Amino acid sequence: MSATVSTKLERERPPALTVGPAAWLRSNLFNNWWSTAVTLALGYLLVRWVVGFVDWGILHAVWSVPSKGPGIADTSACQAAKGIGACWAIINDKWRFIIFGRYTFDDQWRPAISIVLFVGLYVVSAMRRFWRWELGLIWLVTLTIIFVLMWGGVLGMEYVPQDQWGGLPITFILSTFGLAAAFPLAILVALGRRSTQLPAVRVLCVVYVELVRGVPLISFLFMASTLFPLFMPVGFNPDKLLRAQIAVILFAAAYLAEIVRGGLQALPKGQYEAADSLGLSYWHKMGFIILPQALRLVIPPLVNTFIGFFKDTSLVLIIGIYDLLSAGKIALGEPAWQPYGTEIYLVVGGIYFVCCYTMSRYSRGLEVEFNRSIRR
């Protein structure tokens, strides 16, 4: 009796380890001679690369250099380490220029607070429990404070003209205002493009989207900076940043509009009909029924475009606005630091990556949350 039981137990035991790290390694990395070879080759390269990077970036890195005089760095230590160790001293020396650009040195606490305010605004806006109408008010107040801080000229703060702004605040301003203004505009354009009642509006929206999509952002920025002032009445000359901002808004709106339109088309016709049959007006129907569902459907492509535009703001470089990337580039202009572009671009790239990856993770979380509460 007991013997039968034990054989039975033995038979029910799993044939081999199918869970756990060892089993995972076996089934994914070493399941035949070919994949074992690939694993070993890639593993070797990975180890070589990590060791090399640690060696270059940490062990042999130069973290700071003495100064030869006011504002002139003695980079001989970096030159000696060239090819062997990273010169992080350039970051040490230039980080404030990269982050704040040409903003008056002693007043750089103002853009610093602006950056903190921007980040705070993003964090608050990201939390669903703050999604109420008061959030609009918070945006208005925060953005006003940011602009007062940046411009100055009041409350004993010195006036800092816009062409001295630069670095991270410019990137945040262009992308935040750009997307915050482009998004509502995009919704209107998408609705207009699907309008059956107003053919003139539809044609206008189609022409707008197709025109903007057909032109590269760079030429759009050029137009904003050179062509636009020609059409304006004499004396009315909005500053360069504002013009670039308008260009970014109009450009982003065309792309976002097409994404929103996709969401509108993906909704079943029955949702429109149910709203109609209840007698809801067009705006109630769109605002309560259609858009909340349509926008949820298009979160992935929307965030994809947001991330794209966040990075595309660096194109304002070509019309002489110094965002994060261009500030980094200018920091390299100093002869003593010229050879150390890798270090600068690694750091600037790192900042972009943190911002974009945060957006991407957030949108994933949002999708999961929406899916949990709705479609089950």
Place this chain on the structure above:
Amino acid sequence: MSDTQPAIVLDKVNKWYGPMHVLRDVTTTVGQKEKVVVCGPSGSGKSTLIRCINRLETHQQGRIIVDGTELTDDLRALDTIRRDVGMVFQSFNLFPHLTILENCTLAPIWVRKMPKDEAEALAMDLLTRVKIPEQAKKYPGQLSGGQQQRVAIARALCMKPKIMLFDEPTSALDPEMIKEVLDTMIGLAEEGMTMVCVTHEMGFARQVADRVIFMDRGEIVESGSPHEMFESPQTDRLKLFLSQILRGH
């Protein structure tokens, strides 16, 4: 509005989808508190017909007068009519991102301008009537098909409509859920609601219909009391249809 005025008047209504003539000179009148069942083979235009009554589809010729108001391009007339005509769809069409309660209160609050408390009380009242008050805080996706369709009926009733349109309300349901929806509709009929139902449920037609309309190829072929229609059909088309329906059941 007087009680003598008919609820719905259709006068030589015609409609085409491109070259396809889907409604041919449809003429009929639905009286106040009358229950009309529209049946016919698929593609006979019966759904199109009732969708014309609240202008989810537009007719191209003839006149449709609902509760004394003629359906035209005039949007204000359309708003009035849609407020007074409730509709239940084959595929429920509940709003998946809103709770059951919100599904019911949205239109009363925004269209009827009813205070929120009042709308919620009314909605709970009607959800109780369709026997699912305990689901009020759930989302449509968490309910069975039969429950969803009963919510859809409650949602339409929350607008206090004078006329209810049903577009194959049980066709998308599993057999065991059909009864609960039909029971709800029978209850509604007994309370004296004016109803136009497109349905294949002949038992329901026998029980509540004052009149059955048989449509085929876009025209009304025959109409009469359920007894006349089912016991002594006059046309071959109706005879054929009835034999197919009965065989199917």
